[in-house]
Amino acid sequence: MYxxxxxxxxxxxxxxSNQGEDPIAMAALAKEQGLTVNVIGVMEHDVIDxxxxxxxxxxxxxxxxxxxxxxxxxLSQTVQMVTRKAMNQTIQGVVNRELQQILGRSQSMEDLxxxxxxxVMEVVDELGETVDLEVLILVDTSASMKQKLETVKEALLxxxxxxxxxxxxxxxxxxxxxxxxSYVEKLLDWTPKLQSLATIFSQLSTGGITPTGPAIRTAxxxxxxxxxxxxxxxxxxxxxxEESV
Numbered sequence: 001m002y003x004x005x006x007x008x009x010x011x012x013x014x015x016x017s018n019q020g021e022d023p024i025a026m027a028a029l030a031k032e033q034g035l036t037v038n039v040i041g042v043m044e045h046d047v048i049d050x051x052x053x054x055x056x057x058x059x060x061x062x063x064x065x066x067x068x069x070x071x072x073x074x075l076s077q078t079v080q081m082v083t084r085k086a087m088n089q090t091i092q093g094v095v096n097r098e099l100q101q102i103l104g105r106s107q108s109m110e111d112l113x114x115x116x117x118x119x120v121m122e123v124v125d126e127l128g129e130t131v132d133l134e135v136l137i138l139v140d141t142s143a144s145m146k147q148k149l150e151t152v153k154e155a156l157l158x159x160x161x162x163x164x165x166x167x168x169x170x171x172x173x174x175x176x177x178x179x180x181x182s183y184v185e186k187l188l189d190w191t192p193k194l195q196s197l198a199t200i201f202s203q204l205s206t207g208g209i210t211p212t213g214p215a216i217r218t219a220x221x222x223x224x225x226x227x228x229x230x231x232x233x234x235x236x237x238x239x240x241x242e243e244s245v
Contacts, residue, residue: 005132006090009219010083011039011059012075012152013140013212016052020183021213023055027063030220037063037216038086040078042148043071059212065089072148076155080162083135084128091127095120132169134226135159136219139187141176142210153201160194173222177215178207184218190226 009030017023027037041048041056048056048069060067066086070078099112099120112120139145139152156174163170171190174197179185187200 005134006087007035007134007136007223008065008083008086009035009037009063009136009138009216010079011037011138011140011212011216012042012079012155013039013056013138013210014042014044014048014052014145014148015140015142015210016049016055017210017212019178019209019211019214021217023212023216024058024062026213026216026220027059027065030216031062031064033220033224035063035220035223036065036086036090038065038082039063039067040075040082041067041069042075042145042152043069044148055212059216063216072151075148075151076158079155079159083133083159083163087131087133088124088128091124091131095124129166130168132171133163133166134171134190134223135173136222137172137174138184138212138215138219139174139176140210140212141178141204141206143206143208146206149201149204149206153197156194156197164193175215175218175222176204177211177218178209180205183209183211183214186222 009027030037037059039056039060041052053069056069057067059065066082066089068078068082110117137156139149141149145152156172160170160172170192172188172192172194173186173190174188174194175184176187177184187204188194188197
């Protein structure tokens with residue numbers, strides 16, 4: 001059986017980056033280090049322009065994650081769906097690699113007979129409930145997001161509640177960009193529950209720039225710092241998803 005952690009970055013934004021590094025390149029770097037980058041593009045009454053859609057899809061593709069563009073009113077169910085889908089996608093990738101070791105490099109889950117494939121998917125579903133999950137959430141607080149932040153807050157609270165039924169541990173951290181005095185600001189340190197966001201979000205100020213690349217870089221640094229601290233405490237530099245016998 002597999003144990004370990006799945007680590008995700010969840011980016012919630014409504015437009016194109018316009019400051020700092022290329023976010024698509026930063027997402028690729030995150031993927032190289034065992035992180036999945038998922039992106040949700042939020043619309044209100046207007047639409048996200050073609051450039052914004054291209055960037056959102058590009059970040060998720062280079063970060064090995066899931067992208068979705070939704071109206072604000074659909075955000076809550078979308079945040080839950082994207083988190084779950086990305087988690088199962090990661091697990092399925094691990095299971096596929098294990099099958100290739102057993103059956104040969106040319107084999108994957110799709111090559112199995114239907115009944116065997118169903119058994120493997122049951123394992124994937126079970127692991128989705130039992131593995132530990134770490135999600136670092138990046139919230140775009142540029143000026144155009146001002147009217148959507150209340151919806152974002154509710155969606156994140158719903159996400160926290162929806163995952164409490166899992167037997168695996170959940171850990172969340174929340175950063176916003178731009179911050180008050182820098183490109184990126186930590187809003188909430190690692191915690192199993194997001195309830196404290198209810199009071200914090202009302203105090204957020206919005207800015208004019210969208211430094212998405214620096215936000216992903218900061219998220220990557222946060223995970224690396226967390227891993228370094230864990231290694232010092234346990235001498236266990238675990239991968240983002242590891243096998244345990």
